[in-house]
Amino acid sequence: MAISSQSTVQALIDADQRVHAVLLYGSDDAIREGLARRLAQGWLCTSEALRPCGECDSCRAFEKGNSLDLRDVSPSGPQNLIRLQSIAEPSTRDPGDTTQPISEFVQRPPYKARRKVVLIHDADRMNSAAANALLKMLEEPLPRVAMILTVAAVGSVLPTILSRCLCVACASPSELDIANEMEQVLADGTQGRLDAVRSKTEFYTSLWSVFQNIERAPASAGLGIAEKFRAVASLYGGEQVPARVIQAEMLHSLGLWVRNTWPADVEARRLVAEAHRRVVGNVDFAIATDPMFCRLLVNANNSELSSRRQV
Ligand SMILES: [Zn+2]
Structure with a gap:
């Protein structure tokens, strides 16, 4: 149910290394993306207590938008797609394309964070080469890497990808029946x-x-x-x-x-x-x-x- 998505995200942060891939879905962009960012920060945070703490080096870098341990991937280009070169090394590259694929990003250990986090926005916008490359990574998770995928609706995601992710519905906290x-x-x-x-x-x-x-x-x-x-x-x-x-x-x-x-x-x-x-x-x-x-x-x-x- 909707409301529990926030506590679910907190539980996932606390579950730490035991969860490798989460797919957050819901039609409200702000809520879905807000939860995705919270989960990402929680997994990056190095505090031993309540995560995300907002104070450790890792949280600070995240809040400034310059965490070296976080990789954001969003659809782009005229077709608004996530293409293979964002996920894995393609056999040929366009000249001048310096995109570092996720497959390379995840190879090195985290700089400051607890884990490296890959956040793929609108994951249903991956073309089939990108989706297949991501699937391979989901099938062989690395210990200090976490993946977060977001989509408006699960129906648009490959079932093979869905089956490798823990899927969490995101909905509005305003549905809580608050008295005061x-x-x-x-x-x-x-x-x-x-x-x-x-x-x-x-x-x-x-x-x-x-x-x-x-x-x-x-x-x-x-x-x-x-x-x-x-x-x-x-x-x-x-x-x-x-x-x-x-x-x-x-x-x-x-x-x-x-x-x-x-x-x-x-x-x-x-x-x-x-x-x-x-x-x-x-x-x-x-x-x-x-x-x-x-x-x-x-x-x-x-x-x-x-x-x-x-x-
Ligand atoms: Zn922190």
Whole structure:
């Protein structure tokens, strides 16, 4: 079903080397291509915690559009086709054609990334020579190479290629039945997260009210807010969930709130991501979150940033 495509993509990122080829299909270009980019970044990212982290060298290169470990292939030319020379070395080449085929790109190990990623947009626009060459590569996957194919509809792709890919339907997160801003932000477009938010109402509403205090608090209130934030952990519920998992989820939720509240504030996002990474890496919850909240509030009260946020 549609909505779960975002959580599926996250699961594929987490599955890491076990998945070699994914085909994302759906008629909404923005959603399909957005998920393809997220998956590509997630697979390139070298963070050990939540991927994509947005901070490692590999993520930064990806965001600047100059990752050496990513190869984008799109249809081109008057016929709008993906031709053989983009996929594998043709027997003859047009003079002046310097396209490096994917077959060559995948031979060297990644420079910075966890894996090399090949992203083929509109994969149904491959001519038959290109499709057959790609099929050969899909049949013999290389350990540190991942392929992502995107198409509007699966019906237009060779069945032999489909059978070698894990196919994921992409659809709009707006199909989620969202009741309020808290659900909108914390569900992050996935049914799985929305269900979790609804099943732990007290935990998430308490967390949400702490987040809302951050916006109004003076710069000196960091330690007090940090303490209120940590106290919410006890409301998570009676299951056998390790404390680290709850703490990581709290910081993940804070990250979603920060992203929604101050979308342009890179520093705020960095602070939360850093605390998340430290907690996942077994740093004490208070040691990771006290300085984070102090710096977050100073940052939020910085007048220059505040005025920029109002733009
Ligand atoms: Zn990263």
